[in-house]
Amino acid sequence: MAAAEQIKSLIKSFGDGDDTRFYATAMQIAAAEARKGHTTLADDIKKLIDNAKTGKNKAGIVRNLPVNAAQKELNDLLELVHPEVRLDQMVLAPGIVASLKRILQEQNKLELIRQHNLQPRKKLLFTGPPGCGKTMSAKALASELSIPLFIIRLDGLISKFMGESIAKLRLIFDAMHQFRAVYLFDEFDSIGTSRTNSNEVGEIKRVLNAFLLQIEKDDSNSLVIAATNLPEHLDPALFRRFDDIISYKLPEEREIRSLYDLRLNELNLIQEFNLDRIARESLGLSYSDISRICEDLAKEVLIFGMSEVSEELFLENIRQRKKPY
Template structure:
């Protein structure tokens, strides 16, 4: 990994792209913060001595990004180079198709020799915060390509003709750049064409979008994400080479995520993990990460141990859970060593109910 950093930094330096170098050094500083604090501190000092100029991140392969004709604002968000702070935590059902795409691109010449094209388009579905955008960033990083993001809900205009023009400009631009293009909030535009509430211009735009997906060049990767798959036109589904559903994380994935975020010392506290897994069941990756980071900040500010801040969070929120989930948290708290009286105060569960839950849990184990 470090050799890749050196090569990329050298490439940026030789190209004379100062702003890109500053951005890249900031990302390196974040990655080195734990692994090499001394080097991280030196990078921070260098950045202070060389403040960033007010100019957009640019790449030799990503230039002249299309803009809105009236506002002159960029129609795309661009990220290059793409760097992740840690390895994403996914289930096998998500990781396998993503790794398949990367493997196909690395053997694209062999695929073309047998008359087969690598995956050109993928549709990501799932609730907010489950990792759809993270998956797009991971793919861009693995492929070494820029990530271009078009938020379709943001470019929708009361003047649909203008919206259509903007979307066409973005698609035409992205087709000429070896990149990963992410169409976020796809449902904002690719709605069912039999929806009587939509006018003809939007229906024509959906038709154009479907044609673009069909004709997407092999030199790029087109991704689309939606939180509302039920709103999509049925024709959209079969246009994509692959569809990946991002469910809310199950207990195994939550456990992996907690171990990664809690650090080595707390990651081995099985009793604490059991409480947190029961507490966070049904939450997205983003919400779990947010809550753990908040607990770590609270611990630092209040001079607490992190586990104290985490247990404070559990006590504060357990009463908001559904009864069945509250029972599971209560059982985990008892197994952690809290008395039935304490668990009753935290969860509102009667001691008789706690004893029943304990007996039921003992039978299952």
Template structure:
């Protein structure tokens, strides 16, 4: 009798939210029902229905009935949609970052395993780190691996000239994303999620934080919200607590820089491996985007003047601002690789040729190898 009464209540509640056209609430309720029931076949059937729900294919594929949200004043679109995200190259991340991104994908590809354990997939993730370290590319990678469209929240569009409407824009965008089987990226999160004790911010912008907190609390497990910031110190502490996972992206270490440079040069430079070793030293402490910009600049120059790429890559090796030990390491690596002469290594790094020879001897090179 109790089961019959509970089923009746569940059905009435489901009918209520369905008739109110709140799709995200329907999905959230069905997810809870699948987790709560002891009937595994019933739970798996619900999970499968949710995974294949029609919004996945209908909403972003030029549906005549559902359009991307726009600002009511400017009519500018508030979201950028990448229906089939693509990457210029495969990302290279530290082990911890790579493992977390892979887990986000696995959670949704193996949803039945989580359901069996009474768990839901991660709903919200915060990416932190300096510019150019691959946060946006990580979002594209996750969306591509899940075969879902990527929606990117354009915060400059959300910030209406009429401040009272900015919160409405934000709600509109996030409610829309909740109803789509997608990956949502909220870039530059600090623009709307600053600390509420910041005296420089006016009341309306502070209220945006409250709107965001409410939306994060209500985010359905059927969706995935990724947020990125270059200035985590500006975020309101309450925002931090609302994200289930935080992923810190750092500047690439030498091994990552070497692999990245090699991926940029392997099809255009015969000595890609040697140049990768050298440039990973010369460009140490720089972001992926800075490294890519400099390497591609050298490639463009070579294409325009007909000279070898290696001639232009050598211009990236200036190490006058580096500490002495790093300049010596770079000079020795240059001489050892054979990419340039010892004289040229001296000119590029300012390290005396005798110092280069001494270091090479200490590494076991014979005298005939030093010329």
């Protein structure tokens, strides 16, 4: 049977709503039973944990929020996403993959790290051009940790009434303590712009000051991710508030070829292409552009009943994607 301390920890974490500690303690009990030779019981416990995580994610978080005016307003600020993409399904530069894996490793050892008066990486800034994997990385982190992703609707955050925006922001940070999730502030430069910018309205400056205060004192188990295409527009005070700053770039030839391999296989466009030439022609495009080129080719096959895609058609799609640039 489980040790008394583990049982007490299990009950306490359940009462506190601390899912991370609850699942970690349950896994410790399963491991202890396995060491005793009780493999069937250990397997049953592990299956129950996996089913509980999946069920909780599918059920959603927002519907469990208390029904009052403040929580209704919070629901209007957050878009709930249940991501299914995994990190190994993405093509990214090796350095970015290593950074994301390090975040996952620390999050999976959250309790151990905090027992030694240390803090895991949880406040993250993603910078880089559009279509290079910032939002997808946030989805992958949520999926790998089996927690939901909340995308903050920044258009609903800024109010014309003084102080109202700050109250809304406080609601979001309060939710981080109540519901462990990944909270993504996409297009963060819309509120994180430099306070020395004379063109910015006073309310945005006040929201930025409030964000700096809230993220500084945040000690929740949630992950906070700010993503921007324009890091040069951010206030300098923001950068030291983040545990990790990950800079995304346009894919190089190796990543482009890997993504073509992946997407063409997924779309059943398996034929002989000179992918080295195609990858070179695609330099300057984003990951998103490359994925859309593959999807466009798949639609050509469906619409026109083509048996295969010519390499010239492939290259023409690349040229069309490059025109806006």
